[in-house]
């Protein structure tokens with residue numbers, strides 16, 4: 043059986059296995075594909091990753107992607123994955139120009155690749171809600187919500203000391219499955235504002251079911267909800283749990299409504315490898 047070639051990439055600490063599936067070796071809708079994703083994402087037992095990205099042909103764009111979380115669930119969008127997919131496409135010749143477009147389940151995304159830095163224009167956010175008072179993990183917390191391609195709950199905390207001490211997994215897990223966000227569930231972000239142009243974030247990701255080192259759509263959700271609370275301007279620099287910074291640019295056009303939302307940061311190839319299905 044032929045080995046599967048892949049690139050292991052990191053988008054500011056969110057890590058992905060990227061596979062060129064233009065030949066169609068994977069049928070991305072079927073259970074075998076989800077099973078492959080779950081196996082290959084296991085840390086210590088396989089390559090390990092937060093998700094898998096399949097690059098496929100598209101009649102109108104440079105390519106389209108299918109994005110899967112580590113648990114095999116498909117997500118409409120992933121900000122860090124989008125930056126990795128764009129860099130992969132330019133590096134491997136899937137896209138000829140560093141300015142490229144690709145199709146996702148959330149809509150068409152535009153990206154610009156400049157060395158290891160990639161800036162992506164995201165789809166317009168939806169469904170902003172603020173000040174939800176929710177019971178989670180035995181306490182009442184105030185939560186804002188916005189869908190930045192995927193759903194995100196955002197909780198603001200008093201400062202970095204409180205953020206460092208938080209049990210992000212316990213609280214994140216409780217919010218992720220809270221009845222308020224059913225049936226899709228939500229990602230959960232915990233945020234400290236450091237200044238008018240700077241915030242610090244920790245994210246519990248749906249589909250990884252754990253804290254990750256960075257989350258692009260979560261960083262956008264945090265920047266926009268902080269802006270709604272008049273805590274920050276634009277752009278906002280988001281310091282992630284992995285220590286890297288993502289920069290979010292946006293225009294506010296009305297209460298909870300935004301256009302021209304961009305995310306910018308590093309997207310790096312960690313290594314290229316080959317996988318044998320029978321050893322997964």
Ligand SMILES: N[C@@H](CCC[C@H](N)C(=O)O)C(=O)O
Nearest residue numbers: 117120121122192257258259
């Ligand atoms: N890490 C991503 C978000 C990936 C999808 C998410 N886990 C979900 O299922 O909603 C990002 O960088 O945006």
